[in-house]
Amino acid sequence: MKTNNSINNIKSMTFLNTNAMKTTKLFLSAILSLALFASCSNDDDSSGGGEPNEDEVITNVTFRFVNNADASDVVTLLSVDPDGDDGPLEPTLSVTGAFNVGDTYTATVNLYNSIEDEDITIEVTEDEPDEHFFVYGINGLDMTFARSANDIERMDGNFLGFETTWTANSAGTGTITVQLFHESETVDSNANEGLGAQTGGSADVNITFSDVVIQ
Amino acid sequence: MKYFLTSMMLFIYGFHYAQNCDFTLLGEIKDFHDGTPITAANIYIQELDKYIISDFDGKFKIEELCKGDITLVISHIGCETKTVTISISGDVFKTILLEHHIEQLNEVAVKGSSRVKETKTAQETILKTETLEQYSHLNLGDALKEISGVSSINTGNSIVKPMINGLHSSRLLILNNNVRLQDHEWGVEHAPNIDINSADQISVIKGAGALAYGGDAIGGVIVIKPDRIFKKDSLFGKTIIGGQTNGRGYNLTSTLTKSYENGWFASIQGSFKKNGDFKAPEYQLTNTGLQSESISLRTGKSTFKSGFELFYSYINNEIGILASSHIGNVNDLITAINSQQPAIVRDFSYDIDNPRQEVTHHLFKATYFKRFKNFGKVNLQYDYQNNNRLEFDIRRGDLRNQAALDLTLQTHTLLADVNVDVNLDRKLNFGFLGRFQDNLAPNTGVRRLIPNYEKYDFGAYITSEWQINDDWLVDAGLRYDFNRIDAFKYYQRSRWEERGYDIDFPEFEIPRDDISGSNIFTNPVFDYHNISASVGARYDIDIENHIIGNYSLASRPPNPAELFSDGLHHSAARIELGDLRLDPEIANRVSATYKHSGSKLNIAIDVFYNAINNYMYLRPTGVLQSNRGAFPVWEYKQTNANLFGTDLTISYDFTNQFNWLNKTAFIKGYDEDDQPLIDMPAFSTSNSITYSNKDWYNFSASLKSEWVLEQNEFPDFNFEVDNPTTGELQLLDVSTPPPAYHLLHFYTEANFDLNLKSSLNIAVGINNIFDTSYRNYLNRLRYFADDLGRNITLQLKLNY
CATH class of the missing domain: 2.60.40.10 (Immunoglobulins)
Known part of the structure; x- marks a missing residue:
């Protein structure tokens, strides 16, 4: 038995020595080829991977009210944020025109990405109305709000809030807020007298226009 | 014959x-x-x-x-x-x-695994295989919390980042089979890409004592080691199958190892893990599913004089992020916080929808060592890692299937390490490191959070260990690191100018006429020189008591996120801005440990004081208005921080069968104005009583109480914003930590020998026995939902 062991040991020892040399060589060549592979597989870093396109940014939000009785009477609420959501420039808000007491206006919203020259409105109204929802806010103004009869109806029966009707009841100055939510869990276009309410969505638009005048 | x-x-x-x-x-x-x-x-x-x-x-x-x-x-x-x-x-x-000194060479077949510490005078704790196996269905970060002073910072329950003495992410080094993990580790929501089942033992070293691994471990080092291979003819393996009620999870892991007396070995290990939506006591946590696959292969030959090893590991994790945590702006965040419960609660599902992460990590390593007589051991290693991180956000139209964040990080490292052990009382270890890293961020239709960059590292270190006499041991080390980061980044011209970079860094600007005028192309290049050092001593008072003292100096250059972050972070509803002007942070850490190892009583007391100059952290600096609403702006700032604390572990055997174990951690952290640091773990203490009976199938049962106090020292980063519906101001409370909580857990296991070579271990656990609702200050989704409710787990382990 012991002799048997010794022979095996001798065999394995010689086997070890030649093998160790072989594996050393193998190992070194493996490293070399890997290092070569590494240096060849470099990419076009110097271009920074290409100029970033910002496909989802909404730079211009235009909220246009047209007097139902007089198409030339237009109130425009405009917010322009040329560098997008995370750029340091704050949006420039402007209100042109004033509402007339007693008149009813139909409003639509336009969403535009000036960085990529992209019309976002159709993405909301045509492509994915069921995943979007407008919620409005009126503060300090005596107005009656309704989602227009021509407004887009979602699959769940709620109205998107893209086209809305606003009646100016008495003179005053206040604010109008427009919010657009994406992927809300629940929406209700009848809540808050039609201004709408939602839960669980994330805001794509949230702008408060102040100094809106009814005269 | x-x-x-x-x-x-x-x-x-x-x-x-x-x-x-x-x-x-x-x-x-x-x-x-x-x-x-x-x-x-x-x-x-x-x-x-x-x-x-x-x-x-x-x-x-x-x-x-x-x-x-x-x-x-x-x-x-x-x-x-x-x-x-x-x-x-x-x-x-x-x-x-x-x-x-064969006992150091992993070549003796000992029962269990004899554990070798990485350091002599640092605060090091080792987690054994048996402990790690209890966490087979969980994460690295969960298992490490077994160690007093180690906590975790979570994003939900599947993204668990280890935290050592209040520090995490880039301040921790994680080594997987001697390869430093490079996986975009700077992000709080980027969990380490490690399959806990591939580890046989894990050492956690608090502080920067282990200089051979790196000089920037301001928080600590986590060393993960695979199975030790013994030089004998054998074929062995193990398989673990588990199931969990919460999330209806199941997991399978299997390892098979073949070794030969002549030193050859081969090993294969694979894991699969899946769970659906978790459940808090009162509601389902929608979209918190996880699917994880991993495999690792090892082969090589190890004899006393020389050896080599080839190692490959792959892990792919797909992780759902709580649906309710996706928010658009500050107002959404206020709504979420005030509603006290998630807005999106749906029926249980295994589906993983957006927002989600998909991360794939490949690691390849080749190592060779040779021992020279009258000298020592020389070790050469090359490793390659490829980490691809995809983060899918909720996006419009066709973009919904395209990741918003897509980063591929490739790292090549060459390592040479020399251990001179001619004189066992005067050990010497030195080595060199060269590393090249490349981050590739293709266009995803959103501004890159992290730009394309190339990074070059070079390091050299020397450490020495002196056994002065039977009672005293002293060690010391010195390390130098050079880092160069060479980035290519498109800034918004408005941001570049707003930061004043056009005045301070005009040399980085590269004029290009093929890009839009609103963008500016830049090539920031930064070089950092870092010195780190460590010195420590160990004194054996008697056979049962010893004390350890250690001082370490660590230096960490800013990471790409700290330098270049620039954009909206949806999961946090905040704009995060890096700073090109950041300096490396320098930590001076002093620590002391007293250990008593008696026959019945075991005590370990760690105390530390960590003074970190130029400590980099994120803090809110204001609110930025956009068409999307208001976002708080969080900027990387630097302060001189002071952290100190105590970690305590006490174990006492009342009888041979009853054991009491207490782990307590206390930590405080302040900035240079004596304001508390954000995200510091609250005081926590856990007590467990274990009954074990070796004669009865190695049966054991333990009841554990976990008590976490409310963190009452926190910086007040709250502010007020307009409510879009009412027009009134409302408070955004992102600072107040959740109240204290107390949880009870139960765990029992027994071992059955099936035959001479195989045994079966059956374990049953109940986590959060009373289905207590709670939120953890260090969970970033605490604003949106409660933590996990009761979870009953069953695990079968077969050793063969």
């Missing part, structure tokens, strides 16, 4: 030369490392079936030998048994070298 033939041959051989039997063999047995003679080694002369013993000088003499081969089997306590064959054709003198 063989035996017979061999005897016959030897007999004939012997007979033939019978008349020449007057040769002498003079031998000398020495230690391989330092050449000292080995006294009283046992020498078995196979052909003569006779034993002799080496003398005081390691010498021996065999007389009246015949011509031919003689086989000696030499053994000595603590040495590897060695067989040598000597050809005798006259008088011979032969020196035989024995390996004298």
Whole structure:
């Protein structure tokens, strides 16, 4: 038995020595080829991977009210944020025109990405109305709000809030807020007298226009 | 038969030369490392079936030998048994070298795994296989919380980042089989890409004591080691199957290892893990599913003098992020916080929808070592890692299937390490490191959070360990690191100018006429030189008590997120801005440990003080308005921070069967204005009572109480914003930590021997027995939902 062991040991020892040399060589060549592979597989870093396109940014939000009785009477609420959501420039808000007491206006919203020259409105109204929802806010103004009869109806029966009707009841100055939510869990276009309410969505638009005048 | 033939041959051989039997063999047995003679080694002369013993000088003499081969089997306590064959054709003198500290070389078959610490004077704790196996269905970060002073910072329950003494992410080094993990580790929501099942043992070193691994471990080092391979013919493996009620999760992991006495080995390990939506006590946590697959392969050959290893590991994690945590702006966040429960609660599902992460990590390593006599061991290593991180957000239209964040990080590292162990009382270790890293961020339709960059690192270190006498051990180390980061980044021109970079860094601007005027292309290049050092001592008071003291200096350059972050972070509803002007942070950490290891009572007390100059952290600096609403702006700032604390572990055996274990951690952190630092773990203490009975199938059952106090020291980063519906101001409370909580857990297991070689372990656990609702300050989704409710787990482990 012991002799048997010794022979095996001798065999394995010689086997070890030649093998160790072989594996050393193998190992070194493996490293070399890997290092070569590494240096060849470099990419076009110097271009920074290409100029970033910002496909989802909404730079211009235009909220246009047209007097139902007089198409030339237009109130425009405009917010322009040329560098997008995370750029340091704050949006420039402007209100042109004033509402007339007693008149009813139909409003639509336009969403535009000036960085990529992209019309976002159709993405909301045509492509994915069921995943979007407008919620409005009126503060300090005596107005009656309704989602227009021509407004887009979602699959769940709620109205998107893209086209809305606003009646100016008495003179005053206040604010109008427009919010657009994406992927809300629940929406209700009848809540808050039609201004709408939602839960669980994330805001794509949230702008408060102040100094809106009814005269 | 063989035996017979061999005897016959030897007999004939012997007979033939019978008349020449007057040769002498003079031998000398020495230690391989330092050449000292080995006294009283046992020498078995196979052909003569006779034993002799080496003398005081390691010498021996065999007389009246015949011509031919003689086989000696030499053994000595603590040495590897060695067989040598000597050809005798006259008088011979032969020196035989024995390996004298085999216990360090993983080559003795011991029961269980003998655990070797990475450091001598640092605050190091080792987690054993048996502990890690309890976490088979969980994450690395969950398992590490077994160690007092280690907590975790979570994003939900599947993204768990370890935190050591209040520090995490880039301040921790994680080594997987001696490869430093490079996986975009700077992000709080980027969990380490490690399959806990691939680890056989994990060492956690608090602070920067382990300089060989890196000089920037301001928080600590986590060393993950795979199964140790023993030099013997064997085939063994294990399989773990588990199921969990919460999330209806299941997991499977299997390992198989084949080893040979000649040193060759091969091992394969794979895991699969899946769970659906978790459940808080009162509601389902929608979209918190997880699917994870991993595999690792190892092969190589290891003998005493040389060896090599090839290692490959792959892990792919797909992790759902709580649906309700996706928010658009500050108002959404206020709504979420005030509603007290998630807005999106749906029925249980295994589906993983957006927002989600998909991360794939490949690691390849080749290592070779050779031992030189009278010198020591030289180790060469090359490793390659490829980490692809995809983060899918809720996006409009066709973009919904495209990741918003897509980063591929490739890292090549060459490492040379030399261990000089000629003199075991004066060990010396030095080495060099070269590393190249490339981050690739293709266009995803959103501004890159992290730009394309190339990073070059070079490091050199030397450490030494002196055993002064039986009671005193001293170690010291020094390390230098050079880092260059070479980035290519498109800034918004408005941001570049708003930061004042056009004045401070005009040299980085690269004029290009093929891009829009609103963007500016830049090539920031930064070089950092970092010095780190460590010195420590250990004093053995007596056989049961010792104390350790350690001082370490660590230096960490800013990471790409700290330098270049620039954009909206949806999951946090905040704009995060890096700063090109950041300086490396420098930590001076002093620590002391007292350890008592008695027959019944074991105590470990760690205390530390960590003064971190230029500590980089995120803090809100204002609110930025956009068409999307308001976002708080969080900027990376620097302060001189002070952290101090105590970690306590006490274990007491009341009887042979009842054990009480307490782990308590206390930490405080302040900035230079004595304001508390954000995200510091609250005081926590856990107590467990374990009953165990070795005679009864190794049965054990334990009840654990986990008590976490409310963090009452926190920076107040709250602010007020307009409510879009009412127009009134409302408070955004992102700062106030959740209240204290107390949880009870139960765990029991037993072992059944199936036959000589295989055994079955059955374990049942109940986490959060009373289904208590709670939120954890260090969970970033605490604003949106409660933590996990009761979870009953069953695990079967088969060893074979």
